[in-house]
Amino acid sequence: MSVMHKYIRSTKKFPHLWCAGCGNGIGLSALVRAIDSLGFNRNEVILISGIGCAARAPVYVDFNTLHTTHGRALAFATGIKLVKPNLHVVVIMGDGDAVAIGGNHFIHSCRRNIDITAIVFNNRIYGMTGGQCSPTTPRGEYATTVPYGNIDYAFDICNLAAGAGATFVARGTTYYARETERFIRKALEHKGFSVVEIISQCPTIYGRLNKMGGPIEMLRWLRDHAVPIEKVRQRWSGESNLLKEDLGGKFLTGIFVDREASEFVSEYYKMAARVRSETRRKTKQTRRKR
Amino acid sequence: MKKRKRAIPSNGDIKLLQGNEACVHGALLAGVTFFAGYPITPSTEIAELMARELPRRGGVFVQMEDEIASMGAVIGASLAGAKAMTATSGPGFSLKQENLGFASFTEIPCVVVDVMRGGPSTGLPTSVGQGDIMQSRWGTHGDHPIIVLVPCSVEETLHLTITAFNFSEKYRTPVILLLDEVIGHMREKAKIPSKADIKVVERKRPDVPAHAYQPYEMTADLVPPLADFGSGYRYHVTGLTHDQWGFPTMRLDETKSLLTRLKDKIETNRPDICLSEEYLCKDAEHILVATGSAARSCKAAVDAARSMGIKAGLIRPITLWPHPRRLLLHYASSAKRFVVVELNLGQMVLEVERIVAGKTAVESFTRYDGELVTPEEIVSHLAEEE
Numbered sequence: 026m027s028v029m030h031k032y033i034r035s036t037k038k039f040p041h042l043w044c045a046g047c048g049n050g051i052g053l054s055a056l057v058r059a060i061d062s063l064g065f066n067r068n069e070v071i072l073i074s075g076i077g078c079a080a081r082a083p084v085y086v087d088f089n090t091l092h093t094t095h096g097r098a099l100a101f102a103t104g105i106k107l108v109k110p111n112l113h114v115v116v117i118m119g120d121g122d123a124v125a126i127g128g129n130h131f132i133h134s135c136r137r138n139i140d141i142t143a144i145v146f147n148n149r150i151y152g153m154t155g156g157q158c159s160p161t162t163p164r165g166e167y168a169t170t171v172p173y174g175n176i177d178y179a180f181d182i183c184n185l186a187a188g189a190g191a192t193f194v195a196r197g198t199t200y201y202a203r204e205t206e207r208f209i210r211k212a213l214e215h216k217g218f219s220v221v222e223i224i225s226q227c228p229t230i231y232g233r234l235n236k237m238g239g240p241i242e243m244l245r246w247l248r249d250h251a252v253p254i255e256k257v258r259q260r261w262s263g264e265s266n267l268l269k270e271d272l273g274g275k276f277l278t279g280i281f282v283d284r285e286a287s288e289f290v291s292e293y294y295k296m297a298a299r300v301r302s303e304t305r306r307k308t309k310q311t312r313r314k315r
Numbered sequence: 316m317k318k319r320k321r322a323i324p325s326n327g328d329i330k331l332l333q334g335n336e337a338c339v340h341g342a343l344l345a346g347v348t349f350f351a352g353y354p355i356t357p358s359t360e361i362a363e364l365m366a367r368e369l370p371r372r373g374g375v376f377v378q379m380e381d382e383i384a385s386m387g388a389v390i391g392a393s394l395a396g397a398k399a400m401t402a403t404s405g406p407g408f409s410l411k412q413e414n415l416g417f418a419s420f421t422e423i424p425c426v427v428v429d430v431m432r433g434g435p436s437t438g439l440p441t442s443v444g445q446g447d448i449m450q451s452r453w454g455t456h457g458d459h460p461i462i463v464l465v466p467c468s469v470e471e472t473l474h475l476t477i478t479a480f481n482f483s484e485k486y487r488t489p490v491i492l493l494l495d496e497v498i499g500h501m502r503e504k505a506k507i508p509s510k511a512d513i514k515v516v517e518r519k520r521p522d523v524p525a526h527a528y529q530p531y532e533m534t535a536d537l538v539p540p541l542a543d544f545g546s547g548y549r550y551h552v553t554g555l556t557h558d559q560w561g562f563p564t565m566r567l568d569e570t571k572s573l574l575t576r577l578k579d580k581i582e583t584n585r586p587d588i589c590l591s592e593e594y595l596c597k598d599a600e601h602i603l604v605a606t607g608s609a610a611r612s613c614k615a616a617v618d619a620a621r622s623m624g625i626k627a628g629l630i631r632p633i634t635l636w637p638h639p640r641r642l643l644l645h646y647a648s649s650a651k652r653f654v655v656v657e658l659n660l661g662q663m664v665l666e667v668e669r670i671v672a673g674k675t676a677v678e679s680f681t682r683y684d685g686e687l688v689t690p691e692e693i694v695s696h697l698a699e700e701e
Binding site for chain 2 (some may be wrong): 034036037067068069071073084085087088089090091092093094097099100101102103104105107108109111112129130133199293294297299300304
């Protein structure tokens with residue numbers, strides 16, 4: 026029995042909602058394997074999502090699962106984490122969910138450095154509604170709402186997260202699923218706001234509209250266009266001559282940020298404990314005066 | 316060192332309080348443990364006082380990045396077992412609507428305070444209005460019932476905040492506490508009840524084994540128990556139409572039975588939920604119908620009219636939604652007319668007309684310039700039209 030079978034909801038009727046060849050299953054199973062490898066008690070794992078194809082992930086697996094409104098999963102997660110800091114809170118979002126409609130919650134969760142892990146399945150399109158462009162659709166690519174080519178600049182989700190203050194930021198792909206699993210494992214272990222972006226394939230719409238072929242061709246594309254950040258870093262030591270600017274149509278993968286900083290929920294409870302002890306001291310003093 | 320004023324007086328004290336402060340007192344007595352908010356006039360005092368009080372009582376206060384996020388955080392907190400609330404005003408209330416609908420449909424208890432100001436849009440942020448009477452009922456998309464409570468004094472604000480929490484826990488539903496700027500900002504004396512004097516309701520939690528738990532079961536009382544996230548009951552919550560386990564469904568029978576249960580859990584409990592006050596209605600020919608600050612002017616107007624020989628009375632729906640149907644119908648047969656007094660272009664009057672259905676005359680008397688309607692205006696209307 027695979028690890029995945031241990032966590033599939035037997036009461037939930039399959040088949041699932043995703044198209045054949047979709048990358049979401051690869052992302053979800055990487056997450057489940059990472060959770061399993063850490064030995065988390067599944068009663069203490071909360072999976073939260075918003076709206077979209079990616080957001081359907083939690084319903085299939087046996088944890089505490091919450092499918093919220095479009096873009097707002099991180100807000101719901103913040104409430105849960107503040108009330109029960111011992112829980113492992115994981116938010117699964119698509120690109121539109123995370124950085125279009127939910128962009129405000131995304132940057133503010135990064136800023137707060139709240140101990141939540143955000144997994145962004147980035148297939149660069151709105152799949153569920155039939156293939157509209159998203160803030161991560163590359164310039165010049167096609168979607169149903171950019172039939173003449175996208176004139177908009179795309180967000181780099183990892184740069185956005187890093188700039189907004191997230192303390193762990195990584196990017197993997199559905200092709201390198203084991204690597205992605207390792208990133209998620211590190212993110213789950215990280216104390217603070219962690220973001221793992223998974224570049225994923227949507228053969229049904231994105232692949233078709235952009236003439237990228239089927240799922241296998243799209244996965245090969247991911248393999249050929251993912252450039253490990255180490256290669257850029259090596260340039261500084263003369264081991265490689267690759268510059269960020271030389272990437273062309275390629276993208277960087279790897280762990281971009283991994284740093285320690287004070288975390289929001291622990292800071293809150295520290296502050297609350299300090300206030301309570303001060304209040305008690307003051308009450309005692311008042312009593313003595315009386 | 317400067318002596319700091321005690322923010323929260325002891326139980327049993329009589330204090331001069333602002334309506335917004337009284338709301339916080341009530342929430343604390345009801346056992347609030349979580350508040351998420353965003354600054355907006357004229358509700359901000361509620362957030363400010365919560366920010367001071369909750370950390371030192373072991374609770375959580377968080378200022379979120381926007382109104383939508385604070386509603387989301389409140390729902391998450393409640394799902395984790397907290398008694399959670401937020402407070403806002405018109406524009407913020409509009410922003411909260413989608414998540415409020417989520418809480419209704421997924422049956423997550425929470426309290427939302429809306430301190431009404433003059434509107435529409437940014438309107439008159441520091442002035443009074445009652446323009447959210449219909450928004451509080453119909454603000455979200457789709458059909459679902461809701462409980463809305465409207466106090467008309469500072470002390471009543473305190474007590475109704477407790478009632479709001481109790482209803483939300485008892486019926487597993489969001490409850491809206493609708494204040495208006497006058498009630499929120501006015502100061503008057505209020506007795507802080509002791510814990511022994513008030514009733515506090517806690518939500519039903521499951522006692523069945525984890526595998527047998529159905530978060531949306533059709534129970535006899537129509538209100539299934541709610542398990543805290545992380546307590547060992549692993550289940551699914553979704554804003555999609557769901558079956559008794561919480562899993563998405565498109566089955567016609569499951570869809571219908573869910574929506575019917577949601578409607579019935581409020582409708583069948585009308586006798587418990589519908590609170591109202593009547594004042595000198597027994598022999599009244601002219602019955603004023605009003606809520607919130609407008610009802611205060613109406614009460615004074617009734618006294619003044621009576622002294623002039625006009626037989627006036629007042630019906631004050633404390634529970635605005637569901638509307639006190641029985642009480643209105645009771646007096647519809649004896650009164651010559653109902654005059655619905657409100658601080659908007661005429662909203663509650665539509666519901667009164669609908670209920671009364673021609674059994675007596677229904678008139679609308681409104682003021683919507685940002686000032687509270689005065690007893691004199693109401694009396695002269697009664698005298699003119701008599």
